[in-house]
Amino acid sequence: MKRVFLVIFFFFGLLLLWELAVRAHLWSPVLLPAPAKVAEYLKSAAADGSLWQAILVTLKRLLLGYVIGLLGGIPLGLLTARFRLLHDTVGTLALGLQTLPSVCWVPLALLWFGQSEAAMLFVVVMGTLWSVIIATDTGVQHVPPIYRRAALTMGSKGFHIWLTVILPAALPFIVSGMKQGWAFAWRSLMAAEIFVTILTGFGLGQLLHYGRELNAMDQVIAIMFVIVAIGLLADKTLFAPIERLLHRRWGTSQA
Template sequence: MKEGQQKPIAAQDAELEGLDRLQTDTRGPRNLRKTLVRVLAPLIAVLALILIWQLYVWLGGKRQDVVPGPLDVVATFAQLWDQGTLQQAVWTSLQRGLIGFVVSAVIGTALGLLLAQVRPLRTAFGPLISGLQVLPSVAWVPAAIIWFGLSDGTVYFVLLMGAIPSIINGLISGIDQVPPQFRAMGTVLGASKTELSLRIILPAALPGYLSGLKQGWAFSWRSLMAAEIIAIGGTLGFGLGSLLQRGRDLSDMGMVMAAILMILFVGIVVELAVFAPIERRLLRGRGLLPG
């Protein structure tokens, strides 16, 4: 074929199809390797930590009732499972955490949009919201017990006070990063303030909003554990924090370690099963991750 002469359309399509097939063939093994690394790396890290833990128990010379080994903790897990105590504690805490987080997300989103849109309110209440985010949630427990008694109201109040400020600040931070052209375009198209907030600003602020939600979940889970450890008795149910406190009262380090590991496990599962897929989908939809 002479220089400058175009190839037939069929030949061009065949070449493009071959390039696509080559790209797909190379992408498959690469994605498989990435998946294996993503799965195996945490498992190897956990196994390494367990090995270090067991070696410390063998070589540290500590009493077994003070520093139990991994097998001792597994035995405690099995005992608590047979008694039904572990299932009850996990279900109670997870139910409280999810309900409290959903309520926190609704309240935090509404307040965040309001503060972000009304500058005088943000100027007046912004420092207070940041201060509440820094304040340790455990500081609310004594006041909550006086106000609500030993009831679920105490736990939910502490949880809300821990999660809502983080969600508000995350949403405000995401809205601050929205280009002003988006607002101008919505105004030109005749969007009302409500439509501008819900259909333009909020979707554009999703990365920052999602970060605020993740931080809000972390704060709500920590706040829940603090409330369950301190507020025990009355009509309060038996959660993971209560299990941890029971282990301390009985000087049972196996139960203490089992409760700590279960609290950690639930937090990791919620992160990997809920927030990580949403974050990947969001970033992929914006072209920040490969499809």
């Protein structure tokens, strides 16, 4: 209870500082709008539905691309861990491309797919895929060989070992890879949406971009808040429960 109170106190303090900075006229109100202004924008955007629409469009792109990235990345990571040739080739490629900020894919995506949903999806998949491949590969490499031997003596073999021993044993690594993939995908999608207008749907990035065009800093800051809130929410609802579960199962030493 005390913890919750402190957290509320902290954020209330930040808000207060902000309000004070505005009152002190340190910057022009065009550059730094008051908290009330930002809240007002949020309220109106929520009321006319444009905010919900943008959130929906963005989340749809993100989730679709992310799921594709996972469905491709986990099996590919298992394959690179299993076959040395694939590890040396696809694994090296993944390692290289993982270091590439995925926003670098945006120009190429535009040329290949035009200003379309496909371009957005492509950028998100590129953000997710490589880190999931690498995390899965690393996770499998770190599975203690004794698990495999134990499973072998109990009559498990081939695909069954991969499904029931190697994959769950590598799970702590895979989950941290999924988390990283999520972060990369989220960042790259925002960058892409700010860069590019996609006519089939206005996402959060585009709302932010138009805020800047219109010099409406209340809109820009409000959308930034929404982006942060979605990031936090995703972490708390998607990953935190999985991590807690792993933590409980594995104990404190791992995961």
